[in-house]
Amino acid sequence: MKEKYEIMVLDDEPIVCKRLQNHLQKKGFSVETFITGQEAMDRLAQHHFHILITDLKMSGAEGIEVIRFAGKHSHRIKTIVISGFATNETADEAFKAGAVEFIAKPFKLSQIRKLVEQLAAEIRLENKL
Amino acid sequence: MADESEKNGAGQTAELSSEEEKQAEETQRALLERPQISIRLRITLSFLLLFIILCGMGIASFLFITQFDSKQKFLETTSNYAFEVQQARRYEKNFFLYGTNLKDALSNVQAAQNVLRFDREDMISVIGDEKFTEMEQSLNRYEALLNRVHSLHRSSNPADSLKLIPLESDLRKYGSEILANASSAINQERLEIYRLISTGKFAVVVSLIFFLLSIGYIISFLTRQILRPINRAIEYTQRIAEGDFSPVKPMRKYRDEFSNLAMALNRMIHEIRAHQDQLTQSRKMAAIGNLTAGIAHELNNPLNNISLTTETLLEDFDDYSKEEKLKMLHDIFDQVERAGSTVRNLLDFTRVEKPIFTSVSVSELVNTTLKLLKNEFTLNDIQVEPEIDKNLPPVNGNPKNLQQVLLNLLLNGVQAMPDGGTLKVKSTLKKDGFIRIDVTDTGIGIPSEYIDKIFDPFFTTKEVGKGTGLGLAVSHGIIENHKGKITVLSKIGKGTTFSVFLPYQINPL
Ligand SMILES: Nc1ncnc2c1ncn2[C@@H]1O[C@H](COP(=O)(O)OP(=O)(O)OP(=O)(O)O)[C@@H](O)[C@H]1O
Ligand SMILES: [Mg+2]
Numbered sequence: 001m002k003e004k005y006e007i008m009v010l011d012d013e014p015i016v017c018k019r020l021q022n023h024l025q026k027k028g029f030s031v032e033t034f035i036t037g038q039e040a041m042d043r044l045a046q047h048h049f050h051i052l053i054t055d056l057k058m059s060g061a062e063g064i065e066v067i068r069f070a071g072k073h074s075h076r077i078k079t080i081v082i083s084g085f086a087t088n089e090t091a092d093e094a095f096k097a098g099a100v101e102f103i104a105k106p107f108k109l110s111q112i113r114k115l116v117e118q119l120a121a122e123i124r125l126e127n128k129l
Numbered sequence: 130m131a132d133e134s135e136k137n138g139a140g141q142t143a144e145l146s147s148e149e150e151k152q153a154e155e156t157q158r159a160l161l162e163r164p165q166i167s168i169r170l171r172i173t174l175s176f177l178l179l180f181i182i183l184c185g186m187g188i189a190s191f192l193f194i195t196q197f198d199s200k201q202k203f204l205e206t207t208s209n210y211a212f213e214v215q216q217a218r219r220y221e222k223n224f225f226l227y228g229t230n231l232k233d234a235l236s237n238v239q240a241a242q243n244v245l246r247f248d249r250e251d252m253i254s255v256i257g258d259e260k261f262t263e264m265e266q267s268l269n270r271y272e273a274l275l276n277r278v279h280s281l282h283r284s285s286n287p288a289d290s291l292k293l294i295p296l297e298s299d300l301r302k303y304g305s306e307i308l309a310n311a312s313s314a315i316n317q318e319r320l321e322i323y324r325l326i327s328t329g330k331f332a333v334v335v336s337l338i339f340f341l342l343s344i345g346y347i348i349s350f351l352t353r354q355i356l357r358p359i360n361r362a363i364e365y366t367q368r369i370a371e372g373d374f375s376p377v378k379p380m381r382k383y384r385d386e387f388s389n390l391a392m393a394l395n396r397m398i399h400e401i402r403a404h405q406d407q408l409t410q411s412r413k414m415a416a417i418g419n420l421t422a423g424i425a426h427e428l429n430n431p432l433n434n435i436s437l438t439t440e441t442l443l444e445d446f447d448d449y450s451k452e453e454k455l456k457m458l459h460d461i462f463d464q465v466e467r468a469g470s471t472v473r474n475l476l477d478f479t480r481v482e483k484p485i486f487t488s489v490s491v492s493e494l495v496n497t498t499l500k501l502l503k504n505e506f507t508l509n510d511i512q513v514e515p516e517i518d519k520n521l522p523p524v525n526g527n528p529k530n531l532q533q534v535l536l537n538l539l540l541n542g543v544q545a546m547p548d549g550g551t552l553k554v555k556s557t558l559k560k561d562g563f564i565r566i567d568v569t570d571t572g573i574g575i576p577s578e579y580i581d582k583i584f585d586p587f588f589t590t591k592e593v594g595k596g597t598g599l600g601l602a603v604s605h606g607i608i609e610n611h612k613g614k615i616t617v618l619s620k621i622g623k624g625t626t627f628s629v630f631l632p633y634q635i636n637p638l
Contacts, residue, residue, distance in 0.1 A: 107436070
């Protein structure tokens, strides 16, 4: 039986949430979306997600905080950062906080899907070991 | 504690143009070029003057006392001399009346001669050589006569007794002459002493007054020379603290220690300005960095939304219902609009062409802008209280630009009061050539850590799609263009006042 991977999407752009949810659910993932960092962290504290897809805003502070929080509460979580503010500094900061991928906006749904599937495969492998 | 914060939006962008640099150098040179009279020199001179006056007074009193003393001595001597002569004359009279001994008279004359000899120097110094010799001679003549009388009297020759008669009248004449001379000298000297005393008194009073006056003058002179520049230096530091960096100019004819202070102040002003310019320069660079990053962020998000929605439609067109597809198309349309408005705002922000300036009435400007927003106010339950002085002079400006500023401030006010409130618009004429327009809301206020950022492009605390963060940046640019400034005063939970200062036209065309 194929395991259902749980994904959290955090972005204050509602369209991003809706499109990603729609798309990834179709591909067989379970997706929950949030538009504020606080709500996302409340949920992360109660529930384990496999993958976190989060936006990084210009000031960056809130997004980084969520990435750290996620890492602390479920340390095997894989974090993908999506940002319209793609500079080397923000990417570095995101990686330091624990992100594994950094995708610049605008991106393609297929791009995200491939990445998510790849990470899911990694998780499967890790679980087997 | 009250969370009150203030920020000067405009200004502070003072650039060290070569024109100003030259002016600064010139004042520095003007400060140096004046003749140098140091304060130390001035104080020394003042005290030297006082010292000279005091010495003069001392020497004068010493001379006075010496003179008084010698006159006094002369009086004494002359009195002694007169006494001896008087005595001699008494014996001479007795001799002629009763035939008594003439020896006593002679010894008195000798005593008088001794007095003269003894105090010769002193007397000469007072009555002069000529008078003294005269006195001496008449005394000698008198003595000679007495001697003759004495010898005639003693001879047994009766013819000699006859010769005595003319001698007697001669003697009397000389005797009284000597006495008269002496007493007239005494009187004269007395008079002179009286005169000396009264001149002395007068001189003391006058020199005392003169001394007091000079002390008063020196004190007031020194305080003027020292206190005034100190007060001026205090004024300068206050001026500098308020951000006025024009150099300190020479105010007095001479160069002294305070000129060195003024030059030090000028050097300090120069340094501060150089540092500030560096700071504004680096802030500008940071702002440009922010701006590009902001543009990227603000445009990438709507583009991303458009891309995701289009991709969904392209891939799974048939999986969605007609309503869902329409909704997605609407989303795309909205996001295009959003990107477009960002670009429009950006163009406003970076517009290079000069807007056309005309005479603008502030009261009209405020009224039309308030009318534009009437719906917005009623929808958001907002009370508007305009307090507009109708007699304000016009300002020279671009009406569209100025309206945009007012719109931005009023909309920010509305957005700061989600549960309704009061929006006050007040205009006043200021004495320094500015018209002040205050826009006050009773909204949420601005946290002090944001105050420094609100004028930065793309700084916003508003939700996605509600604010681009360009409103205040654009307004700031416009007001700067109008040679005015914009300031903010805010208290968390109480409200915010934005104040716009615009220079008014002195002679409206
Ligand atoms: N009257 C006010 N009360 C409270 N906060 C304010 C007020 N005016 C401005 N601000 C703060 O300053 C920020 C910047 O304002 P600005 O007008 O530049 O951008 P914005 O209103 O967010 O977006 P835009 O005006 O471009 O739609 C706002 O996001 C808000 O946090
Ligand atoms: Mg605004």
